[in-house]
Amino acid sequence: MKRLVPQTLFGQTLLLLLVGMGLSLLAGSWIYVSARQEAVRAVGGLAAAERIINLSRLIEDVPAEWRDRIIAGANDAAFRIRLTANQPTPPAVDALIPEAEHFEAYLKEALPSHKVHVALTDDGRAAHVGPWRHHAPWSRMGRGPGGPMAGPAEDQGPMMHGPFARWNMSWRALHAAVELKGGQWLEFSTTLPDSGPTMSPRLILALGVMAAMIALLTAWAARRLTSPLTVLADAAERLGRDVRAPPLAVSGSRELRSAAQAFNEMQTSLKRLIENRTQMLGAISHDLRTQLTLLRLRAENVDQVDDRDRMLKTIGEMEDMLTATLSFARDEATSEMGKRIDIGAFVSSIADDMTDAGLAVQTGPIASGVVIECKPLALRRALTNLIDNAVKYGGKATVAMRATTTQVEIMVDDEGPGIPEDQLGRVMQPFVRLEESRNRDTGGIGLGLAIAASIAEAHGGTLSLSNRCEGGLTAVIALPK
DSSP states (O other), rough: GGGGGGGHHHHHHHHHHHHHHHHHHHHHHHHHHHHHHHHHHHHHHHHHHHHHHHHHHHHSEEEEEEEEHHHHHOOBBBBEEEEESSSEEEEEEEOTTTTTHHHHHHHHHHTTTEEEEEEEEEESSSGGOOSSSSGGGGGEEHHHHHHHHSSSTTTOOOGGGGGGGGSSEEEEEEEEEOOOTOEEEEEEEEHHHEESSSSSSSHHHHHHHHHHHHHHHHHHHHHHHHHHHHHHHHHHHHHHHOOOOHHHHHHHHHHHHHHHHHHHHHHHHHHHHHHHHHHHHHHHHHHHHHHHHHHHHHHHSSSSSSHHHHHHHHHHHHHHHHHHHHHHHHTGGGGOOOOOEHHHHHHHHHHHHHHTTTEEEEEEEHHHSOOOEOOOOHHHHHHHHHHHHHHHHSOEEEEEEESSSSSSEEEEESSOOOOGGGTTGGGGGGOOOSSOOOOOOHHHSOHHHHHHHHHHTTTTTTEEEEOOTTSSEEEEEEEOO
């Protein structure tokens, strides 16, 4: 079920709105159809009642010799009239519809001096339409091969022919009898529509057009509401890689403008913080280097050669530590401008340079023709640190590179003892060394991997370490294309 739910905010918003709109359309259609059915019943019943009332008054008021002619003229396929001398027998039906009482009350109110009998049945078969089945008028008024009621004698009614036959409509049989002056009875038989066509082609077309318009407007609205979040996410990602990235454009609704302004203010504060930190580190570096230079000058004046060499070596190590620490603290990768380079040729050149320097470095498969945007000086430093560590702790380094559709992976393998699994994440933290002696000849100062990880993150990538099955360690820098 979760796989059917969109994962993006736009998809979820669009789905929610469309489901809501769809339910609203269904509810509206149901209300419309229900109201239409009630209107059809009311209009059909009122028209039949008025016709019965008017014909009863007319036939009662005209001379007796005119009555047959009027009845013959008023008869049609959908409305049957018969003049009888005896009171008709009520029809034998399974159930009477309650509306028959209201219909009869309406006729009695309009014809107060007449006896009125009404039966309204809902058995779903038009053949039951007639005054009462044992003397249905159309059984003697044209039914047969050539009559107007031709067809299955007991299965079709007057309203089931012509255009009505194409409609998905249900009918109710109306039987009414009105007593005239002199004791004669007028019997009326017709059918009343119980419901109109529930889903006419015009209604289906209208619903389809409305659904399409609502879907388009909903998609546009959902995209308009969610697209600023995508812009904000992209800006935050750019800021993570480069604090000097262009600020967000302040536009859109009041809430979006407020969010963009807050984001730009945060970016300005971060930029100011980094600039202040860089200035402070520059001042510290200048003061410390000044003192180290004085120490070096004084050490060179020491007469004892062994003491002088040890002092100069210690001062050199302190200078190297100071340079590495300040470089890491300044995060120089964030200040370098990016450029597009052939990353395969770039990696090969670094491996060749370190081989020329006398290190045991070889190249593995390296993808060619892959161009990405990066900060070459910072990336060179990161790869140099990884290769240097591989040679120092594994004896030999193998450099390879592969490219996928979304990223570039640079691998540095060594043949050393590897790193315990529970220490793989810890060794990338600043000043962490697995070799605890703090001897510069065996363990460095613990910044090489931390600097490489920081540079990879500044490119929007990652540095990961894993032990090889055949022994040794693999360091992988993954960079986005």
